[in-house]
Amino acid sequence: MGPVKADLILARGRIRTLGRAGLNPHTHLAIAAGKVLACGEREVMNLRGPRTRVVDLGGSAVLPGFNDAHAHVVYYGLTRFAADLSGARGIDDVLERLKEHGATLKPGEWQQGMGYRTDELTERRQPHRTELDRATGDRPAFIDERGGHARVANSAALAAAGITSDTANPHGGRIGRDLNGSPNGLLLEAAMRMVADVQPLPSLRRRIAGVLKAQDLLVSRGITSVGAAVNRGFADDLRAFEALARDRLLRMRVNEFLSWELLEAASHLGVRSGFGGDLVRAGPIKVFVDGGAERVATRAGGGVWRTTPAELRELVARATVAGLQVAAHAIGDAAIEAMCDAVEAAGGELMRHRVEHCTICPPDLQPRLGKLGMVAVMQPTAARFGRVASTIFFPVRDRTHLAPHRGLMRAGVPLAFSSDLPVTPDPNPWPGIRVAVDDQVNGISMLAALRAYTSGGAYASFEEQWKGTLEPGMLADMQIYKADPLGEDNVNWEQLRPRAVLLGGVKVFGSF
Numbered sequence: 001m002g003p004v005k006a007d008l009i010l011a012r013g014r015i016r017t018l019g020r021a022g023l024n025p026h027t028h029l030a031i032a033a034g035k036v037l038a039c040g041e042r043e044v045m046n047l048r049g050p051r052t053r054v055v056d057l058g059g060s061a062v063l064p065g066f067n068d069a070h071a072h073v074v075y076y077g078l079t080r081f082a083a084d085l086s087g088a089r090g091i092d093d094v095l096e097r098l099k100e101h102g103a104t105l106k107p108g109e110w111q112q113g114m115g116y117r118t119d120e121l122t123e124r125r126q127p128h129r130t131e132l133d134r135a136t137g138d139r140p141a142f143i144d145e146r147g148g149h150a151r152v153a154n155s156a157a158l159a160a161a162g163i164t165s166d167t168a169n170p171h172g173g174r175i176g177r178d179l180n181g182s183p184n185g186l187l188l189e190a191a192m193r194m195v196a197d198v199q200p201l202p203s204l205r206r207r208i209a210g211v212l213k214a215q216d217l218l219v220s221r222g223i224t225s226v227g228a229a230v231n232r233g234f235a236d237d238l239r240a241f242e243a244l245a246r247d248r249l250l251r252m253r254v255n256e257f258l259s260w261e262l263l264e265a266a267s268h269l270g271v272r273s274g275f276g277g278d279l280v281r282a283g284p285i286k287v288f289v290d291g292g293a294e295r296v297a298t299r300a301g302g303g304v305w306r307t308t309p310a311e312l313r314e315l316v317a318r319a320t321v322a323g324l325q326v327a328a329h330a331i332g333d334a335a336i337e338a339m340c341d342a343v344e345a346a347g348g349e350l351m352r353h354r355v356e357h358c359t360i361c362p363p364d365l366q367p368r369l370g371k372l373g374m375v376a377v378m379q380p381t382a383a384r385f386g387r388v389a390s391t392i393f394f395p396v397r398d399r400t401h402l403a404p405h406r407g408l409m410r411a412g413v414p415l416a417f418s419s420d421l422p423v424t425p426d427p428n429p430w431p432g433i434r435v436a437v438d439d440q441v442n443g444i445s446m447l448a449a450l451r452a453y454t455s456g457g458a459y460a461s462f463e464e465q466w467k468g469t470l471e472p473g474m475l476a477d478m479q480i481y482k483a484d485p486l487g488e489d490n491v492n493w494e495q496l497r498p499r500a501v502l503l504g505g506v507k508v509f510g511s512f
């Protein structure tokens with residue numbers, strides 16, 4: 001057997017490995033057995049054998065595939081079967097869309113609607129259950145505000161859950177009420193579960209169909225790896241990904257979160273974070289520390305503790321012992337601090353415990369995250385949104401503490417970027433990368449932003465040894481752009497799309 005020859009050589013491109021060479025482009029890249037064999041200049045052509053396919057890139061740019069470290073893949077997929085309420089301008093608009101979508105459902109089938117935001121409705125308030133009733137009749141209906149922290153149930157859905165004037169607020173949540181105390185349909189944070197728990201579960205087949213829809217979107221944005229976030233745990237999610245992998249329909253690598261409810265089961269089974277292969281892996285245990293929007297837990301007080309600091313301490317300790325990483329949803333500084341305390345108490349420095357969002361993170365907490373070996377999984381577009389809306393949503397005095405990408409990096413905290421799809425309705429990483437670079441307060445370099453969207457996610461899932469850059473030996477997950485996004489002046493970042501995407505050297509999107 002002679003020296004290994006390439007299966008595929010990409011020639012005459014602008015190929016950035018984002019490894020040691022940083023942003024300096026190479027011209028040639030060779031792939032063999034799904035991995036990068038070599039990356040360099042013309043000498044790479046020496047790896048050409050009789051069966052090697054050579055593609056002339058004609059100056060096209062190549063980057064590692066993006067890693068979206070936190071996206072609600074299954075949830076987003078299932079939303080494709082719900083009434084689409086995104087962009088609704090007012091409550092009438094919401095009702096109209098529910099009515100139209102309801103006509104496609106079987107009698108008695110639950111209706112779901114998703115994607116509206118109260119601040120985009122002319123009324124600037126949530127719809128009332130009796131308003132929903134007008135559109136849905138006695139069919140149970142449950143609509144989700146984009147952001148995932150508030151839902152509204154109609155009267156039939158509230159009745160199915162047995163929620164009445166006498167029902168107390170659950171721990172970590174609140175039932176919206178009229179002045180006379182009767183429920184108005186609004187359910188905040190943990191209260192959403194009261195109705196979700198009585199809602200019929202989507203079938204495995206529907207989950208699989210949903211994942212395929214989400215996958216089409218993610219892959220078309222150059223995303224080859226995704227951290228599939230969950231709000232509650234269903235073994236069916238993992239089954240859906242496994243089934244797709246088995247049938248060779250999975251075109252992206254999935255790090256599947258497990259909800260905190262599965263901690264016990266996973267640790268008894270001996271499942272550790274990273275269990276699985278390079279296509280589907282068991283990821284971190286997801287737990288909510290605080291709420292979203294105006295319900296984040298801050299040191300100034302207020303907010304919602306969906307998991308109290310004492311509970312969090314216990315959960316992180318149990319997970320650490322079981323070899324499971326924890327991904328803690330923590331937006332406010334008090335919530336982030338509670339996670340630091342929990343990791344410190346558990347001696348979890350080697351587990352790369354994750355803070356999801358990490359939005360209000362003042363300078364004293366940044367080095368703590370670093371010392372405790374924690375990873376900040378952030379959504380860069382939230383920086384822009386957070387600063388503009390900080391007076392409404394985030395009660396912070398010092399806005400420089402919002403989305404402090406630069407400070408965290410200086411403190412040695414690995415950053416992983418993500419979309420939090422469908423909170424961000426389009427997972428295209430480029431607008432976020434642009435925001436992170438252009439940020440006047442906490443800006444980072446283009447290279448750092450790109451790494452946060454590639455090797456950052458790989459580090460967060462303990463996979464940095466085989467993916468995240470295009471250095472030799474790494475998985476050949478990459479994206480090809482017709483024009484060089486880093487060389488152009490007038491790039492429309494929102495519209496920027498790869499022309500082709502490769503997973504393990506195999507084309508999974510576009511053409512080249």
Ligand SMILES: [Zn+2]
Pocket residue numbers: 070072229420
């Ligand atoms: Zn999320």
